[in-house]
Amino acid sequence: MQNSRNGNAALLPKKCVVIPPVRHYSERTMKTLAVLLLWSSYALAAAPAESSAMKVSDLNAFCSSGNEPAETACRFYIFGAFQGLHLASLAAQDNKHFCLPEDTHQSDMVKLVRNALTLDLAKFPQDKDLDAIGFIAAVLQRSYPCTSA
Numbered sequence: 001m002q003n004s005r006n007g008n009a010a011l012l013p014k015k016c017v018v019i020p021p022v023r024h025y026s027e028r029t030m031k032t033l034a035v036l037l038l039w040s041s042y043a044l045a046a047a048p049a050e051s052s053a054m055k056v057s058d059l060n061a062f063c064s065s066g067n068e069p070a071e072t073a074c075r076f077y078i079f080g081a082f083q084g085l086h087l088a089s090l091a092a093q094d095n096k097h098f099c100l101p102e103d104t105h106q107s108d109m110v111k112l113v114r115n116a117l118t119l120d121l122a123k124f125p126q127d128k129d130l131d132a133i134g135f136i137a138a139v140l141q142r143s144y145p146c147t148s149a
Contacts, residue, residue, distance in 0.1 A: 056135050057128035060117045063110075078113045079106045081136040099146040113139055 054077065063074035086100045116139045120127055127135070 054132040055128065056117065056121070056130045056132050059113075059132040059135070060121060060128070063114050063117060074114075075106065075110050077132070078110050078136065081133055082109045082140065085133075085137055085140060096146060098140040098144045100140065100144050104144075112143055116143075 059074065059077060062070045062077070065071060065074075082100065082104075085098075088094075089097060113136055116135075120135075
């Protein structure tokens with residue numbers, strides 16, 4: 001029988017692949033990675049905007065199209081933005097800008113952003129050229145302010 005790091009490998013048929021155990025990272029390592037990811041996203045956000053960044057006008061077009069695939073893209077973009085901004089704030093231990101309730105549902109998030117898009121673009125049409133993620137972050141800050149206990 002073959003010598004192996006895994007003593008059970010000798011018992012397996014020759015065609016089986018031995019999968020190494022999953023490596024578990026410490027909480028400190030995961031926090032460090034999260035902070036690095038957060039700083040990377042800030043660095044990318046500070047870079048000049050490229051034409052590929054979703055704009056408020058693009059998001060509004062998706063959300064108000066009446067087309068099921070486009071409205072699905074609207075829902076997932078908004079949900080992903082909420083989750084990403086919330087996770088980034090947790091990783092940075094930033095509890096000053098917004099406090100998203102844990103029981104916030106995806107439908108509530110979508111309704112909130114869609115209403116904000118309609119109201120904002122009616123009053124400030126020039127906002128159509130803003131980045132959609134920044135608009136959603138502003139909606140989060142305005143809609144879910146943190147209260148001092």
